[in-house]
Amino acid sequence: MEKLLNIDRRIIFIFVFLGVSIPLLVEELEFPVKPTQNVRAVHEMLETAAQSDGGGLVLFSFDYGPSAQPELQPMALSLLRHCFSRGIKVVAICLMPDAPGLAEQALTTAAGEYDREVGSDYVFMGYKPGFASVLINMGQDFKSAFPKDRWGTPTEELPVTRHVDSLKDFDAVIDLAAGATPEMWIAYGQEKFKFPLGVGCTAVMAPDLFPFLQSGQMTGLIGGLAGAAEYEALIKTPGTATIGMRPQSVTHLVLILFILLGNVMYFLTRRRAAGSTGATA
Amino acid sequence: MIFLRRTAPLVLAFVVGILGIGVFYVPHETAQDLEKNLSLWLRIVFAFSFFLGLVSLMNLHWSRIQQRGGGWGYSLVVYVSFGIMFLFVVYNDGDGPFAPQAAAGGYQWMFLNVHVPCGATMFSILAFFIASAAYRTFRARSPEAAILLVSAVIVMLGRVPIGAFISDLIPTAAQWLMAVPNLAAKRGILLGVSLGVIATSLRIIFGIERAYLGGGEE
Numbered sequence: 001m002e003k004l005l006n007i008d009r010r011i012i013f014i015f016v017f018l019g020v021s022i023p024l025l026v027e028e029l030e031f032p033v034k035p036t037q038n039v040r041a042v043h044e045m046l047e048t049a050a051q052s053d054g055g056g057l058v059l060f061s062f063d064y065g066p067s068a069q070p071e072l073q074p075m076a077l078s079l080l081r082h083c084f085s086r087g088i089k090v091v092a093i094c095l096m097p098d099a100p101g102l103a104e105q106a107l108t109t110a111a112g113e114y115d116r117e118v119g120s121d122y123v124f125m126g127y128k129p130g131f132a133s134v135l136i137n138m139g140q141d142f143k144s145a146f147p148k149d150r151w152g153t154p155t156e157e158l159p160v161t162r163h164v165d166s167l168k169d170f171d172a173v174i175d176l177a178a179g180a181t182p183e184m185w186i187a188y189g190q191e192k193f194k195f196p197l198g199v200g201c202t203a204v205m206a207p208d209l210f211p212f213l214q215s216g217q218m219t220g221l222i223g224g225l226a227g228a229a230e231y232e233a234l235i236k237t238p239g240t241a242t243i244g245m246r247p248q249s250v251t252h253l254v255l256i257l258f259i260l261l262g263n264v265m266y267f268l269t270r271r272r273a274a275g276s277t278g279a280t281a
Numbered sequence: 282m283i284f285l286r287r288t289a290p291l292v293l294a295f296v297v298g299i300l301g302i303g304v305f306y307v308p309h310e311t312a313q314d315l316e317k318n319l320s321l322w323l324r325i326v327f328a329f330s331f332f333l334g335l336v337s338l339m340n341l342h343w344s345r346i347q348q349r350g351g352g353w354g355y356s357l358v359v360y361v362s363f364g365i366m367f368l369f370v371v372y373n374d375g376d377g378p379f380a381p382q383a384a385a386g387g388y389q390w391m392f393l394n395v396h397v398p399c400g401a402t403m404f405s406i407l408a409f410f411i412a413s414a415a416y417r418t419f420r421a422r423s424p425e426a427a428i429l430l431v432s433a434v435i436v437m438l439g440r441v442p443i444g445a446f447i448s449d450l451i452p453t454a455a456q457w458l459m460a461v462p463n464l465a466a467k468r469g470i471l472l473g474v475s476l477g478v479i480a481t482s483l484r485i486i487f488g489i490e491r492a493y494l495g496g497g498e499e
Contacts, residue, residue, distance in 0.1 A: 009413040016412045031442030036456065066400025097331075098400075101392040104384065129331065130324035136305075137324065140317040152381040203440070210459055211468040226440050249443035251408065256434050258416040263430070266420045 001272070005265040012258060019254040023246035031249055033242060035230040038213060041220030042174070042198040043082070043234045049171035049196075050086040057164070058083055060092040061175045061185065062103035068178035068202050069102055074241035075200040075228035076103070076176050080110035082235045089160045090122040091170070093146065095134060095181055100127050100150070119153065123160045126150035131181065135188040139167045168193040172219075176200040182209055186217045200227065291488045298486035339363075366391060432458055 023029050035043075049056035060079070064072045083090050092107055094100050107124055116122055125146040128134045137145040142164045143155045155161045163169070173195050175185045182199045190197045196219040199209060203224025212218040222231055225248060228241035297319075304316040342356035366388065371378045374386030382388065421427035438444035439455020484490035 007416065012413045012416055013409045016409050020408070031446050033442050034445055034452070036452070066397040067404040069397055070401050070405065098392075098396070100382075101389060102397070105393065128324065130320070130327040133320040133323035133327065136316060136320040140313060140320070144317065144321070148381075150381065151384070207459060207463050208467055208471075210464040211471055214460070214464060224440070226442075229442070245442050249441040249446075251412075252437045252441050253443060255412050255415060256437055258412060259419045259430070259434070262416045262419065263421055 001265060001269055004261070005269055015254050015258070016251060019251040020247040023250045024243070026246075029246050029250075031245055033229045033233040033245060035234050036227075038221040038223070039227050039230040039234065042079075042200075042222055043220075043231065045172050045196045045198050045219045046079070046082055046086065046088065050088050052171045054089075056083075056086070056088040056171045057160070057169065058088050058090055059167070059170045059173045060090055060103075061173065061177075061181065062092060062094045062099040062106075063096045063181040064102070064176055064178035064202075065096055065098035066102070070244075071202050071225045071228065072176050072178060072200060073102060073106060074225065074239055074244070075222055075231060076106040077110055077239060078228060078231040078235055078237065078241070079174055079176075079200065080106055081113065081237055082231075084110055084114035084116045084121070085235070088171075091125065091161060091164070092122065093125045093134075093138075094127040095131055096179070097127055097129070100124075104150070118151075120159045123155075123158050124150045125155070125161075132184045132188050135167075135184055139189060139193055142166055142169070166193065167195060170195055172196045172198065174198045174200065177205065178202050182212070182218070186212055190217055198222070203227075287491075287494060290494055291491070294493075295486055295488065298482070432462075 046056075046058065049058055060076070062076065080090065082088075090107070092103055094103055104124060107122060110116075111118070111122055118124070126149070128145065130137075134145055142161070146155055146161075148154055149158060149161075155164075167173070167189055173185065173189065175182050175197065177199060178201070182197075182201065182205075185197055185199075189195070197217065198220045199212075199218055200222040201209060201224075203226065206221060206223030206227070209218065209221055213221055222228065225241050225244045229245045232239050232242050300315065301319060304312040304319065307313075338359070342359045345353050345356040346360070369387035369391060370382070372387065373380055374383035374388075376383055419430060419433070421430050435451060436455045436458055438447065439452040439458075444451035444455065481490060485493065
């Protein structure tokens, strides 16, 4: 029993490895993904944007780096696919220095699937340092915050951004975040300019953002790979997040079983120790 | 000299602090123009902090290489990696350092094929350590710990499709846990932290908190 209580961590690692790898290989293993209300709210927000004059204009803020890429890149792809399939124009920016490479990859992939053109259907403004000050600047004067796009074309000359003066010109804003940017978007953007704000974040961040959902400062929330899979289900385009639900489901189960086993061993050891103390007394 | 060391920074913090708060709430055109300019200046200051960070990082690793302390090889990797990426940025797929960064080329290739997989791998490894740590420490030692344990199991199952596969009640219970007890706790923490930030900001603006001037309390 003592052995089981102090099990070699490499054995746990092997079980986690098998819990991840076997479900990835077994394609028949399928679990139905049911979208939650918070994810549906983001979907409805983009549907509403699509019905506005001119087909809708949505700002994407890519605020994550490679460490959050497995969770947030499938989310970005699903949201962009939804926008491009509904003819929504997209403006993309980055507030994190290691985000542009991932943002560019997501934009070119999704735009390529729907034959969308850079400049007329979407623009990528690249990265600007300053976090909150960039948001304040964008709210005051979008073109002074981003005078040129990622490839050097003046913002004034791009069909998508020609008539954008401020944050209030966007029908919706989506922040894909792996840090504190959603709170900045709320404090310096949404509260002042009252645009619908949808947030996609890592799973560990999601619980922190629930107060903003209830206060109405955030329209919807997509949390982690599970949230991305729910969005894929909503747009009926299964991707890597849906595939990821297989290993994630099984690994969660493995983890729970280990926690339960650990507790059973703990109580048995405690009972035995109490018994032996009683016998000695 | 005491004017430059103490009085001038205190006056500057007071004026910029009061202006920064004021222009955010005043909708007058002059205030809005000032806010725009302040945010632009802040961005320029922020950009300079990158150089400061870079110099600090390189100095730290240079001293480790010189002293040949434990793990100095990793410091060498920092220099080699930085050098390679810097060369790719300057070369910019043949366009030179002053053209917009090329969409393809060595830098992009290194980012997508080295940096991204390394970053994702580092984060993924956490799953293994969390599993091991959870097995050893997640014990129902007290009623509070037992509640935490049961909540964690419900949320872990409810956040993945297998939860709904077992029972529809699991995702509903997980959602309730997130939207009611979690929300209440998070809101309390958030309000506490925000009030703390406001209090500290006011202390700095009004010159009560002077630690940022350096040299300790005088």
